[in-house]
Amino acid sequence: MENNIQHADIYAIALHHRFQWEEAQQSYVILFPEGMVKLHGGAGEILKRVDGKASVGDIVADLKTTFPDAEDIESDILGMFDLAVGKAWLRKLN
Amino acid sequence: MAQLNNGVAASVTQKQPLWLLAEVTYRCPLHCAFCYNPTDYDKHTKNELTTEQWISALRDARKMGAIQLGISGGEPLLRDDIEEIVAEAHKLGYYSNLITSGVGLTEKRIQAFKEGGLDHIQLSMHDVTEDISNFITNTRTFELKKKVAAMIKSHGYPMVLNVVIHRYNIDQVGKILEMAEALGADYVELANTQYYGWSLVNRDQLMPTREQLDRAEAATNAFRERVGNKMKVFFVVPDYFADRPKKCMNGWGEVFMIVTANGDVLPCHSARVLPGMTFPNVRENGLEWAWKESPAFTKYRGMEWMKEPCRSCDEKENDLGGCRCQSYLLSGDAEMADPVCTKSPNRHLIDEALVNSQNPLVREQPIIFRTDKNSKKYVEGDKERIAQFHALP
Numbered sequence: 001m002e003n004n005i006q007h008a009d010i011y012a013i014a015l016h017h018r019f020q021w022e023e024a025q026q027s028y029v030i031l032f033p034e035g036m037v038k039l040h041g042g043a044g045e046i047l048k049r050v051d052g053k054a055s056v057g058d059i060v061a062d063l064k065t066t067f068p069d070a071e072d073i074e075s076d077i078l079g080m081f082d083l084a085v086g087k088a089w090l091r092k093l094n
Numbered sequence: 095m096a097q098l099n100n101g102v103a104a105s106v107t108q109k110q111p112l113w114l115l116a117e118v119t120y121r122c123p124l125h126c127a128f129c130y131n132p133t134d135y136d137k138h139t140k141n142e143l144t145t146e147q148w149i150s151a152l153r154d155a156r157k158m159g160a161i162q163l164g165i166s167g168g169e170p171l172l173r174d175d176i177e178e179i180v181a182e183a184h185k186l187g188y189y190s191n192l193i194t195s196g197v198g199l200t201e202k203r204i205q206a207f208k209e210g211g212l213d214h215i216q217l218s219m220h221d222v223t224e225d226i227s228n229f230i231t232n233t234r235t236f237e238l239k240k241k242v243a244a245m246i247k248s249h250g251y252p253m254v255l256n257v258v259i260h261r262y263n264i265d266q267v268g269k270i271l272e273m274a275e276a277l278g279a280d281y282v283e284l285a286n287t288q289y290y291g292w293s294l295v296n297r298d299q300l301m302p303t304r305e306q307l308d309r310a311e312a313a314t315n316a317f318r319e320r321v322g323n324k325m326k327v328f329f330v331v332p333d334y335f336a337d338r339p340k341k342c343m344n345g346w347g348e349v350f351m352i353v354t355a356n357g358d359v360l361p362c363h364s365a366r367v368l369p370g371m372t373f374p375n376v377r378e379n380g381l382e383w384a385w386k387e388s389p390a391f392t393k394y395r396g397m398e399w400m401k402e403p404c405r406s407c408d409e410k411e412n413d414l415g416g417c418r419c420q421s422y423l424l425s426g427d428a429e430m431a432d433p434v435c436t437k438s439p440n441r442h443l444i445d446e447a448l449v450n451s452q453n454p455l456v457r458e459q460p461i462i463f464r465t466d467k468n469s470k471k472y473v474e475g476d477k478e479r480i481a482q483f484h485a486l487p
């Protein structure tokens with residue numbers, strides 16, 4: 001499933017989409033014309049690191065350091081990227 | 095709304111008003127036959143909320159969890175304080191959307207919207223051909239829309255086109271999509287007319303045939319295949335052609351909160367049509383009370399209110415029994431299963447309407463355009479038929 005996502009890839013939030021913390025939802029959300037998506041804990045942690053500079057590899061490494069106890073975190077992260085790219089919430093910069 | 099997906103992205107779970115729809119005015123320079131505004135809108139054009147009242151409503155709704163803000167009407171640009179409202183919405187953290195016919199959008203105003211932080215503009219287009227467009231809107235505004243579309247694009251806004259589909263333009267869906275592509279649209283909503291308000295009055299004249307619908311869907315799919323992800327096309331099928339109703343407004347009092355020009359707070363556009371209901375108003379009741387406790391919002395929230403066949407139906411969570419207003423408007427019983435449902439004892443009303451719309455004698459009746467004069471007639475005749483749904487995919 002995650003075969004399209006490479007460690008060297010750099011992503012940013014897609015144009016016309018906005019990523020923000022929602023106090024009332026206690027979660028991160030992505031907002032776009034006519035819709036929104038609420039991101040549960042892990043997904044929010046991943047996407048908040050997507051800033052147009054960090055590569056997928058950087059983000060994997062960062063999350064591994066931040067959550068040393070999480071098992072098999074890498075495939076979760078790549079899976080989330082795959083989903084977010086498929087839904088056009090992210091755009092690839094390189 | 096996103097669906098549950100690998101456990102990472104999910105739609106809303108608790109009942110918070112995520113979507114605030116501000117129908118800031120019912121005044122409008124156009125006279126669309128398919129308008130979903132109340133047929134008695136004339137009596138709502140007075141007594142509009144002030145700028146300050148709108149701003150405090152935005153604040154309160156935001157505290158309750160609202161994130162998406164739709165500013166619509168009528169034609170919202172007929173108010174001269176939209177710039178102020180938009181700027182405040184941005185400060186509060188809303189994702190804001192101006193829904194306009196484009197009439198009144200100038201270079202100066204769009205620049206102010208951009209600076210104020212408006213997130214997107216949804217432009218309603220009627221057709222590719224000037225003739226049909228001007229026929230249906232009863233005005234010569236089509237050229238202007240093309241200019242406005244270019245203006246929206248040049249200010250870096252996503253180009254969201256909403257095209258209301260009916261018998262007179264459904265055969266040109268392919269061309270409409272090509273035009274949208276040429277204008278640089280990012281999203282296109284092909285919203286088949288839903289029959290409430292003015293469009294219900296004109297139902298027999300507006301309803302396409304099943305064959306037209308099938309051809310339009312095929313044209314849409316062919317277009318999608320060619321263009322791919324570059325442009326998102328939503329095709330909203332009219333529910334008369336389905337055998338299960340839509341989950342109206344994503345559920346009564348679940349996600350949407352509408353504040354009307356005069357401050358009434360509604361769970362759906364057309365709720366005012368229902369008998370024996372009193373709606374809260376922001377001038378007297380707080381939004382929080384309106385959402386959580388007002389009788390209007392609690393009445394049809396969830397499934398408690400249902401009777402048979404919905405009550406024991408194993409599909410009730412899918413559609414929550416459909417639309418209360420449609421049920422009332424067509425059958426006189428607000429609590430019955432939506433007549434669209436084939437399990438509803440009222441399904442024959444839909445089938446008859448489908449047959450009628452094919453009857454040349456009925457369908458050639460003149461269309462009643464939305465005008466102040468016609469609206470007064472409806473106020474007097476107390477034939478209150480209000481609107482529903484803004485097509486949201």
Ligand code: SF4
Pocket residue numbers: 122123124125126128129130131167168169195464
């Ligand atoms: S549908 Fe037409 S008449 Fe109705 S509010 Fe929209 S632009 Fe105005």
Ligand code: SF4
Pocket residue numbers: 338339403404405407408409410411413414415416431432435436437438
């Ligand atoms: S019977 Fe009622 S709940 Fe069941 S599918 Fe029909 S409308 Fe929905």
